[in-house]
Amino acid sequence: MSESDDLHATAMAATLRDHHGLSPIHLDLRDFPRESGSFRLDRLGTTRSLSHLIGLDDVRSVWWRRPHPSTVPAGVRATDDAYRQAECDAFIQGLLWSIPACWVNDPGADRTAGRKIVQLETAQRAGFAVPETLITNDPDEARSFVESRRGPVVYKRTGTSRAEFSETRIVGQADLDRLAGIRSAPTTFQDYIDAECDLRVVWVDGVEWTVRIDSQAGVGRVDSRLDTSVDFVREQLPASVSKSLATLMGALGLSFGVLDIRLGMDGEYYFLEVNPQGQFAYLEIKTGLPIFHSLANLLVFGDGSVQGY
Structure with missing residues (x-):
């Protein structure tokens, strides 16, 4: 479909x-x-x-x-x-x-899990670290949040659509000057996490295909989607993070999803989002991971494992 x-x-x-x-x-x-x-x-x-x-x-x-x-x-x-x-x-x-x-995924679960607020609250309950977040259409509330944080704050879309790509950006003075615009478009504000790297994880019903992205070496330091010229290598999540991931995906009712996780300089794995319809072909091209084969096995056999991996 x-x-x-x-x-x-x-x-x-x-x-x-x-x-x-x-x-x-x-x-x-x-x-x-x-x-x-x-x-x-x-x-x-x-x-x-x-x-x-x-x-x-x-x-x-x-x-x-x-x-x-x-x-x-x-x-x-x-x-x-x-x-x-x-x-x-x-x-x-x-x-x-x-x-x-x-x-x-089940269409009902897919639709519910696609809501960022549902994801964030469920991820925190599943044991993930989640950057402190405010999602609002109140300009005064947004300004108060940004000014109360010790470090930088990023802003990004709250919804998903086929509209033009919208990158995650750090809030600057020019953004504060036009906060009135969020009245008609609720916006997500979140603590910026100083990163060691970014991780993109393709979840196939219990099978994790994890890619480490050297995002801090290029132009995608804030938004890792902006630079595919940096190193992409296969990675394995710590057992505790894998456990939180399994709990999260089970609670959301998803058998498939593409997750963005940021490994902070403090050693913490921060959940950013999960896209039930996320892109992953470039990860397979970059690393050779058999992600399409895994998903095909899930569709045919009900099991996303691939022999030899």
Whole structure:
């Protein structure tokens, strides 16, 4: 379940064909309602169909990666679109979510776990160190928080969307001068952690694929996503951190997720966030870790382990 031009979905389809001899369905919800669909229930059971797909009732596992809203058909008035969208969502989500399959991730858990506030509170309960955080749309509250901290404070997005990439930045005077803008867009403010390095962990139902990013050697000292020219090496988490990670992912109900963890100069492992639909292909390219193979094994066998690792 992803956009048709999603490279991760394309790579996963190739992995399933090459390693398991399967013919996966790549479904982009932007094809609906241009393509027709039906759900029928009678005394013999249920049948599901989408006109451009074959084998929907035979699906046994689903990678719920980056589902896209259905497209607006030509000729639909703007005043009617809210009704149309609600009907399309109710149909296509019900059609898909009723499939008795292994879901990676369960759509309900995926949506809840994607909320940063839920993540942070759950991570702290799971035993992770979490930077002191304020999420608010109150400019006065934000200013008070920033001015009360001993060290720098970063700000970043609170939500996720397909909007333009937004980097994490340290709050400066210019940002304080325009705090009024957060009134309509609640923003996350968080203590900046002086780092030894950053870690990106791909969790595949109990299997950890951990990459150490030498973020402090390049331009990504604040946001490690900004520089892929630095060293990326395989890493192993301490047992205590692995335990907190397993507790966190279990509490969030996620069988898959990509986590950002910062190793502070104080030796503490700080949880920053988990993305249930995160990017990881570049980690496999950089390190050779068999992450696609691992996830494919989870989808096919219910086990993300890979022989030899």
